[in-house]
Amino acid sequence: MSILANDRFIKALSREDVDRTPIWIMRQAGRYLPEYRATRKQAGDFLALCKNKELCCEVALQPLERFELDAAILFSDILTIPDAMGLGLYFEAGEGPKFKKTINNLSDVESLPEIDVHKDLSYVLDAVSLIRYELNNRVPLIGFSGSPWTLAAYMIEGQGSKTFSKAKAMLYQDPTLLHMLLEKITACVINYLVAQVKSGAQVLQIFDSWGGLLSHDSYSEFSLKYLKNIVDKLKLLISEDVPVIVYTKGGGQWLSKIASINCDCIGIDWTTNIGLAREEVGNSVSIQGNLDPSVLLADRQTIRREVKKILMAYGPNNGHIFNLGHGITPDVDPERVKELIHAVHEFSFKSHLRSC
């Protein structure tokens, strides 16, 4: 790993000593920033932005110009893989992602092409390289992918959904077919993440955004199993030490299972008490999280109180990366983010002192 000006995030991912708790924010390059909205307007639409490496780089760096963050994250979408597989990702104004084609049966799964990530997703890899170059080792760069289950859920449903009932129907009715689909996606996610590392990503996060919709048993069989395959393969295929973060939204009941797949860090949402999470998983992994994003709609004093609660609950242990429990929402005032970061700086110093 090259010499980073700020390596707090990397150190916290290995449970090493840090001078204070590192912080980054899921969706930190996003609509709550006026400069992001301006760049997006310039790009035309969201997908055009994702496919333009210069603009991706610009928006990835915007939050670092404003705030003292300890990591940058690739700017992209979690649905680039299904799009590259030919499903035709598009966005309608004010709505979530949609696909022109969906996966319904064996022939749909069989006819999904094997993609060449270096060719079909070169626009993402180019963005990784450029962001890494422009970061100039200020902070580490996070690459990412959606989890196989989360990607499969969108590919079957064709769009976001409260229940993903089509995807769930396939899970129960034809588990073999769903496993075939998940195998195909998993192979692609592995290639994609390895390629991101080769292009400059220094940490990887897998977003299992819809894992929390699964039953206890289904989570192990249809999501965690593939997350484990990915982590195992990444550790084999990548010679450098590239930490892997697994974030399952709604996964609070399965933390020790997630910790057992040999990932370096688990991301938790705000429904879990981070102190209890730490007790449950011990020192085997780091923990990333877990402020309720809605706290950022409140005032400075409230933000400070809630930040302090999380730092105190985690206690004077190594291995905490401060983050929200889910992505920052577009209605947040950027000034609140500044207050959040100041509070983490101020109170984590005190909580680390306690461990001396």
Add this chain to the structure above:
Amino acid sequence: MSILANDRFIKALSREDVDRTPIWIMRQAGRYLPEYRATRKQAGDFLALCKNKELCCEVALQPLERFELDAAILFSDILTIPDAMGLGLYFEAGEGPKFKKTINNLSDVESLPEIDVHKDLSYVLDAVSLIRYELNNRVPLIGFSGSPWTLAAYMIEGQGSKTFSKAKAMLYQDPTLLHMLLEKITACVINYLVAQVKSGAQVLQIFDSWGGLLSHDSYSEFSLKYLKNIVDKLKLLISEDVPVIVYTKGGGQWLSKIASINCDCIGIDWTTNIGLAREEVGNSVSIQGNLDPSVLLADRQTIRREVKKILMAYGPNNGHIFNLGHGITPDVDPERVKELIHAVHEFSFKSHLRSC
């Protein structure tokens, strides 16, 4: 309690011996039934249906005519209380509930009227009486209410929401104001449930549909506290033995806390393994649940397999009421419900034999 032809549900709620696991289905009187859709059409719209006691009675009894269910539930909406408080509940085609007025500040909370449930919600109580009369002690009748937090969340937000960020903003920014609102709602929920019992309800369920959106600490402070107040008061005010079921969707991380408030039964959604839930709460409460509603979109064999899994996971213990982990969805074929109920009958008999 009058002599019930079928008292399995009541017995299971007290962890007494039963010949087989009782079953009822959340939203069993609902859009998946063609006869329900016909009655609703006749009523004009959903609210008109809720306010017509004869039609409420008709739809409440419809699922009992078709299926061997072990309980009936009042047909009503969870938002009747805020509507009676003057917020103006309405439904737009294809969308969820909405309110004309919302709660934003102290003056809004202070000006909420104290309602007289016997007058302002007489249409609900009349429906309870009529359903109870028409049931003629075939099975017990469940009365219900939304939880204070769930009602408050809708009253602040004005409609359903993925994140209920307005309600959450009040929670963090002005907890005192939210507590004032919750106190007012709680007083009303207590009167409402007591009146339902006086009108004929034999079991009560509190639906904390949005409890799972709260952080670990906020759940205790803003939802569970008021659920406990309600359960305590009900036990004081109701002389008969009326079991209370508390169902928090997404509450899987807090089961022992919920069990500790002296309710008779906890409802769990499908993300929790019911065997582990039983281990966690022991024999102190009964457990209701927890088939993933999406299983009903699959075939007979799949339904049978998933029912068996749940019955086996719960094991040969008393105190299980079979149900879905959330309401049945409109896209379910009623024939699948028949298969579900047959499977519960068949396999619960075997699992109870195992305990002999």
